[in-house]
Amino acid sequence: MKVIRTQRLRLVPVTTQNAAVLWRLLQAPDLRMFQDLPNLSAGAFRAMVGTRPKRLRPGAVGRFEWLVYLHRMRRPAGWVSLRLSERDDAGEIGYTIVRELRNRGFATEAVRALLEEAFLRGKVNRVSAYCVPGNRPSRNVLDRLGFREGALVHNGASVAGEAVDVLHHVISRRDWTQSAKAIEIPASA
Secondary structure, three states, X not given: OOOEEOOOEEEEEOOOOOHHHHHHHHOOHHHHOOOOOOOOOHHHHHHHXXXXXXXXXXXXXXXXXXXXXXXXXOOOOEEEEEEEOOOOOEEEEEEEEOHHHOOOOHHHHHHHHHHHHHHHHOOOOEEEXXXXXXXXXXXXHHHHOOOEEEEEEXXXXXXXXXXXXXXXXXXXXXXXXHHHHHOOOOOOO
C-alpha cells in the first residue's frame, strides 16, 4: 500500500508499525456512536493488522486501512478503510474524522481518494458503504460523492453491541468515472 496524497490530506497505510496510532484513535468514545469498533487490546489490534494484505491490487482480498492526516498535522484526523471481498469484485468503505475536524470536507476528500484507489488500483467494479440512518453528515458525504442510497438493511450492523438498521449505499466504477470529474469538494463540505 502506498501513501495517498490529496490537496489537503495524507492517507498513510496502517501497518504493524503504526497500528497503535489507529488503536488510540479508536478509543475515542464519540466514535462508537455510529460504528461497532473492535474492542481489542493494543497488542491484539497490532497482531490483527499484521494478518492483513500488504498490497492493494486486482484480486486482493481483505481489509486495507489508512490513517488520515492533514498535511501539516502530526496527529491523525481520522481513518478510512476498504474491505475487498473474495466473492466478487466489490469493496466496502468505512471512514471517520475526529469530532473537532468534522464539517470541513475532510471525510469527502479522504473517501474520494480512497474510491480512486479502489477503482483504479484495486479494479473493483462497485463500492458499498453502510450508514446508520441518523448519521446525516456521513450520508451527506456519500451523496456528495455520487453514491446511490439503497435499501434499509434491518439489523444490518451492530453499534455498542446492539443490532441497528443501516442504509446501504453503492457506487459503480462506471458511475464514478462519469461523475468523478464533476465532483467539487467545497472547503466547508
